[in-house]
Amino acid sequence: MNKETLTRMQQMKLYGMHLAFKTVVEQNGAPGLTPDQLVGHLVDAEYDDRYNRKTARLLRNARLRYKAVIEEIHFDPHRKLDREQVIRLAEGLYLEKAENILITGSTGAGKSYLACALGHQACSAQHRVMYFSTSRLFSQLKLAKADGSYVKVMGQLQRQQILILDDFGLQPLDGPNSHILLEIVEDRYNIGSLIITSQVPVDQWYDLIPETTVADAVMDRIVHKAHRIELKGESMRKKKAKEEPISYQNQPLHWS
Secondary structure: OHHHHHHHHHHOOOHHHHHHHHHHHHOOOOOOOOHHHHHHHHHHHHHHHHHHHHHHHHHHHHOOOOOOOHHHOOOOHHHOOOHHHHHHHHOOHHHHOOOEEEEEOOOOOOHHHHHHHHHHHHHHOOOOEEEEEHHHHHHHHHHHHHHOOHHHHHHHHHOOOEEEEEOOOOOOOOHHHHHHHHHHHHHHOOOOEEEEEEOOOHHHHHHHOOOHHHHHHHHHHHHOOEEEEEOOOOOHHHHHHHHOOOOOOOOOOOOO
16 A cells, blocks of 8 residues: 555655655654644655755756855955845845846955855745856857847746846947847846846946947846945955965975
8 A cells, every 4th residue: 555655656756755655654654643744744845855856956057156155155344245235135025026136346356156145045945047157148149149049048038037147347348239238138127137246336337338328228227226235355266265275285396
């Protein structure tokens, strides 16, 4: 009887429930559990299994640059990073309002890590996220226009609840990229959120877009409903390198 039940659980893809019930059977029952408690235990196991598998799938699809989590963010005073602001953002209310997050700061300040940590938190809350280097995204979309897959790719981007654009503004945009950016921003306005990181201060983004009308439209949609985080201080990569001295043990010597 139990073997048949386990088989049917597998056939119905109730993998969490299958594992929990198999454990109960192998332990010759669940002493101390009433029938309703046993059912609750099995349902909880199935819920947790589905939640974990979906979270893992969302994280794979997000392709985040860093395996970053909110709990490992450094809130050193010199960084000017507001702990309360980050915690509020991690709660995800900005997603419900389709608001954006703009993270600026010098190279190595931790912009990408913070963006990925927020993306990871959103995946854990079962939201769809995709991460892109901004320049690579524009290159991919140009290729998509050439091979006829542009509409399909843009539709995929539009379905994401968060789109992370990393390293925006490393170089000024040309005309085609400006229009691609405008289309991305328009598709997401009041529907999904953008998390944008940049070394360029937000008040200089306007100058990165060559056409005035396009710049007006993009900036209005990006900045109007946005939370801003401006990171300060020493490069986190340099700081970490200082804190972790290089070990020369078992390394070959190079004579000059």
